Amino acid sequence: MSLNSILSAGQSGLTAAQMQLRVVSDNVANVNTPGYVRKVAEQSSLVSQGVGVGVEVTRVRLATDRFLQAATMSASAEAQRQGVRHELFDRIQGLFGDPGGTSGFFAQVDDMFSAFAATAEDPASSPARQAAIFGVQSLFDEGARISRQIQSVREDADGRIKSAVDRANGLLQQIEALNVQIAKATVVNEDASGAEAAQARLIDELSGILDVRVSQRNVGGVSIRTNGGALLAGDGFATLEYARAGVINAESSFNEIWVTEPRGQKRPLLDGVTSGEIKGLVELRDVDAPQAAERLAELLTRAADELNRAHNANTAVPAPQSLSGRNVGQSLDTALAGFTGNTAVLITDAAGVVQTRVALAFDGAGNVSVNGDTVPLSGFLAELNTKLGTSGTASFVDGRLTITAAASRGAAVVDDPASPARKQGMGLSHFFGLNDLITTDRPALYATGLGATSPHGFPAGQTLKLRLTGETGARLRDVEVTLPGGTMTDLLNALNDPVTGVGGHGAFRLGGDGSLTFVGSTTPPARLSVLEDRTSQSASGVSITEMFGIGGGVRASRADGFALRTDVARNPALLGLARADYATAVGARAFVSGDGRGGLALADAGQGSTKFDAAGESVGGTSSVSRYASELAGDVGGRAAVAKSRAESSAALHSEAFSRQRAHEGVNLDEELVLMTTYQQAFNASARLIQAAKDLYDVLLGIV
Template structure:
């Protein structure tokens, strides 16, 4: 063996040992670095003409178990989804306070009914009246505050989605750039472990934002795809887009997330999101927070309805000079039809002495006032005639009003105690909201009492658009539906449920016995429907079809 060969062999050993020491040094130095992957130096023996000529470190690689890495990334993605859901939903929950506590929102609701119960035992107590009214106002103010805060949570989720999309774009750009660097290092037999370590950390960050799958490229680096196979990086990087508005949105007008693959077409990314922070944010924004707001609205609607039921069953003493109802969202002829039972409109003086009385009887589609037959079209004229000028009933912009003619007189509505008037379970005064305690500028009760034969009051050609979301949150399709000629609910339902000009391929609308309009998916359909826009205006009330039926 020549002296040169001996020296070269020794030198190769020293260089290999130096490389191994550097690798060990890196591993020890980064033992507490989050996301750091241990390095391994692959050392091989060298021979020359069958004679050993030293050692060489052919490459420095990461000690990565691809199966465990994929499992860890999947678990991290799901943990991130659940974490962001917990964070935002905990904020929503905190708005209501402890359900079993004495100071939370639900305790306030209980205190409202307790206040009115106490008032019933001492109805002449001014302090109790003021306390009951204060508690009622406070709980509705608190409900409005909570509803606004829920919308702010949605807006926050929306803003974080925008930030997440920008972060994903930055990560994909850096991962693709590192792919090129790793490939060059492999081609020149250089140490690629540095950029590979950085790339592994970036992949971990990306996995927290959205679920991804990685595979090793032959040239070095990785190919990154979404859970459903969309190419994100490996042959160029994909670009994500998100249309964003910083304003608090009303219902479901938030934007969609789109992805454009390298050399591919632009399409929705929501098909690909099954876990990660982006998926969790979309779930809270589009499903869970709106569901909480909807349940809150349903609770407060029922609380208001029950308070109004009791208030309309009674009258102030002395009665007020004027009773002004709520906007029922219908023409009077439609609203007055369908009642049963008996009611009375009474005009009294300041001492409570009856000055005029109109006894109203509804039976089997017919109606009388003091025994005088009337129709929906002539009811108001007949009622005013029977009141003899002591009071006037009028209907404008969807609102029924009763006005006593003399300033010192009052007007009251009282149902017959044996056979009270009823429509959708509400008496004459309650249905029109003539003596409501809790008032609203828009319809709040969606049991309209309308039937298939009822005239809906929307002009033919007016349009509204329905938006259908897949179960993962992506927009499937927008469908615009025009109000058909005919004017009755039967023709409107037929148009809505048409598979050609309506939403019949996705589900169907039905009108129940109380006139509430509901939508149900076709069997097996797991999509969600929302209103994208509504250009309908009902005459004479001025409300939209969406507002009328909720």
């Protein structure tokens, strides 16, 4: 080896040792810097013609482990997902109050029925009536408040989705800008560790927003993709787009989140997102909150219906002059079809003495006997008015049946206890809502009683736009159904058409009670929502969505539509606490003041079995209002507890993964001290080698 080679080797050793010491110095200086990743200088031997001629630092890199990094990013995404779900669902649970307390929402259910029990003991007591009325108002007002607040939580989640999308866009731009810097530094063999460290911090933040996959590029920097394969950064940066909905309510349909890849391809983001903040917010907004709202609405609907069932069998003393029903969403003859059994319309004076009695007997075959004269259902109204004479009138306008007594008279509808008039388990007064205690501004019961051959009542040509979404929340398909005229069978065929309807993803089914439900055929089943409803039934003016409760949104929206009947709220004497006798003849007293049988029926309304529809994660079934309220309390509390447990578990997992990553990537002062000593000795050795070569030069020059 020549002296020049010895000098060159020594010089390369000095340079390499200096670089190593500089890297160690940076590591020690940043030992307490949050997020700092330890640097490592890689060096290798210089060889010329098979002979070692020195050493060089080939590159300075970060001491990262891609497996630990991937585990930490995955844990971070899941921790953010579960964290936001717990945070927002905890707010929903708080709306209901303490399930076991005496002042929460669920306590008000029992308090209301207890108040009716007090009225039964003393029907003439004005304070008892007022307490019962206050209990009813309090329950349904509180239910409406909770329903609106749940929508506020959804609105908050939707706003945070928009913010998360904007933050992700900013991070992707910065990551791609650092990709360019790192690539340039790599080409000229410069130290790019600073840019790489900054990029790693940005990637960590991005992984909390949505789960991503990161791979190293040969030219330096990283490529980032979603789990669905959409390119986010690495060859330019992607752009995420989300347009928020306007005013958010239970029936709102939300826009999709789109990702436009660097080369212009546009695809739904949620197709490839399984965790992260955005995923958690979407799940809370589209699944957790709507399910809670649907179950609340179902509880209030059945509570209102059971109160109305009892109150329609009751009467105030004196009887009200007018019995005005609710919009049943059908023509009168269609609504009457299917009734069997007996009932009577009584017109009484102020003392409860019957002035006119009209007996009705339905045969279930399309006919009704009115005081012994049989007519088809289409002639029912005219025949009833004939038999009422001057004592009263009956009318049917906009889907509402109304019976009005003459001046100074009252009206009551009484079922035959031996063979009561019934359709779908409802009496005539109950079905039409003639003496409802709880009113609503929209259809709340979806058991229409329509059969396969019943006319649906919607004019041909009206349209209904539906959206089918998958488990991830990504859109599967939007369909616009054009309604045909004709029967319910014709309507089902149009809805289930495989091209213009929901066929291929599920089917609508007509229940025996006239309800219409969608059943998904895919695994997992697709979810259905209504984007636009331009339908209006001829007889009632209600839309097909409102009439059948299509989609969870319209069902959840029922919660804020219930209210105590206005005239009863103003005058507690109109609260029906008495019961009229069916067999009372004209000239006899049908009911008396002080009768508390109706009050007992209202108090027992919470204990009677009734059919609950599927709502949220509940499959429905037969239960009582009180029991369903208890189950809902347990469900809300249980889901909040599960959300908290998941959030804590995922946070602990992220903490463990982060700790292991930091243990590998962080600075250990003992290790750095050993390295510093090693490279100082290497520096000294290189310096001594140069000195030895110099001495040889001096000797040789002296000889010459």
